[in-house]
Amino acid sequence: MDLHMSTHFDFLDFFAGSGLVTEGLKDRFHAVWANDICALKTKVYRANHPKDQFLQGSIEVVEGESLPHATLAWASFPCQDLSLAGKLQGIGASRSGLVWHWLRVLREMPEKPPILVAENVVGLVSNKGGEHYRALHASLTNLGYMVGAIVLDAACWVPQSRPRVFVIAAKKGADLEGFTDREPSWLHPRSVLGAASGLKDFLWWRMPPPPPRKSNLCDLIDFKAPYDDEEKARKNIALIPDRHLRKLTGARRFLKVAAGYRRTRSGRQVLELRFDGLAGCLRTPEGGSSRQYVVIPRDDRIDTRLLTVREAARLMGAPESYRLPGVTDSFRLDGSYNEGYKAMGDAVAAPVARYLSENLLAPLAGRLDRNKSIYAA
Numbered sequence: 001m002d003l004h005m006s007t008h009f010d011f012l013d014f015f016a017g018s019g020l021v022t023e024g025l026k027d028r029f030h031a032v033w034a035n036d037i038c039a040l041k042t043k044v045y046r047a048n049h050p051k052d053q054f055l056q057g058s059i060e061v062v063e064g065e066s067l068p069h070a071t072l073a074w075a076s077f078p079c080q081d082l083s084l085a086g087k088l089q090g091i092g093a094s095r096s097g098l099v100w101h102w103l104r105v106l107r108e109m110p111e112k113p114p115i116l117v118a119e120n121v122v123g124l125v126s127n128k129g130g131e132h133y134r135a136l137h138a139s140l141t142n143l144g145y146m147v148g149a150i151v152l153d154a155a156c157w158v159p160q161s162r163p164r165v166f167v168i169a170a171k172k173g174a175d176l177e178g179f180t181d182r183e184p185s186w187l188h189p190r191s192v193l194g195a196a197s198g199l200k201d202f203l204w205w206r207m208p209p210p211p212p213r214k215s216n217l218c219d220l221i222d223f224k225a226p227y228d229d230e231e232k233a234r235k236n237i238a239l240i241p242d243r244h245l246r247k248l249t250g251a252r253r254f255l256k257v258a259a260g261y262r263r264t265r266s267g268r269q270v271l272e273l274r275f276d277g278l279a280g281c282l283r284t285p286e287g288g289s290s291r292q293y294v295v296i297p298r299d300d301r302i303d304t305r306l307l308t309v310r311e312a313a314r315l316m317g318a319p320e321s322y323r324l325p326g327v328t329d330s331f332r333l334d335g336s337y338n339e340g341y342k343a344m345g346d347a348v349a350a351p352v353a354r355y356l357s358e359n360l361l362a363p364l365a366g367r368l369d370r371n372k373s374i375y376a377a
């Protein structure tokens, strides 16, 4: 396998949001162009990556002819129509369907990037027996790429359960020896196998499994942050399901913290707890109804509070210096708690992007970049 560890490659960050893909890739890929429609995310991206060229606006008006040359194009396209939290309207619906604009933009580029990544929720491969994935696979194949999908859970790197699909494509004609296997591996859970079934040209990408994760939820909690007052805590505790409350009080001697997720179940608000040292998947709920909590069992009481924005950023693997609204440290940006939470909720966990970059994308870019004719293909 080719390892040109010191080289930087150029990349295009579509749906760049708060910039955690740019952050995760930055040791090996330089974002020569990034785009997002959201004003808040634009502010966060620009504050953290001030030198990068960022275009605020809809992908619907981006013209491929105007984009800079790049080795990689990455698209973390909107997940609302593929996520269980949404109405599952599919990859043709208005928000997740923006991925088709990404393909249009790529088609318009005189020299298409030899490597592509499209990232989304697992629903992309699991919903409707893999139909959404197969539609994307076919379109990428028609565009001149070889394609396969993998699932990586951010929980391998940070204490947050966040499985995500990464559809990775390389230009036809590329030498992929050493980058793919003949059969599935740890990267291909059942959802991927289902989506790939019947696709003779599916690529089984290869990467080494990461070493065990080093941190747990309690390692990134600010135990000195202010907790809710008695009245608010009492209201929160009343929302905890009985069996979770029994487990929490039973474990108070050795459990430092439980992650709580406040959501609506069967029309009722509940505060569900996790005891596995992980937080549930961060989201940006429309309407602000679901929220992540920190719940701490003490000898004489239970403390509760919302997860801070800095804690949410740590769960996404953002560095401590990442500038965000709604934080209390010196790296704050103007703005509210909700804005900070929203900026992190639908991001890509940076260590996942970094691992993918170091173990597959950059070595592959090193090989393909030497074959200049691959750009024109």
Ligand SMILES: C[S@@+](CC[C@H](N)C(=O)[O-])C[C@H]1O[C@@H](n2cnc3c(N)ncnc32)[C@H](O)[C@@H]1O
Pocket: 015, 016, 017, 018, 019, 020, 021, 035, 036, 037, 038, 041, 057, 058, 059, 060, 076, 077, 078, 079, 098, 346, 347, 348
């Ligand atoms: C899954 S998030 C991407 C997260 C980002 N990669 C990060 O790590 O922060 C999807 C992004 O698509 C953006 N988006 C939604 N509609 C868009 C449009 N029409 N054009 C461009 N971006 C859009 C959203 O603002 C959101 O930031």
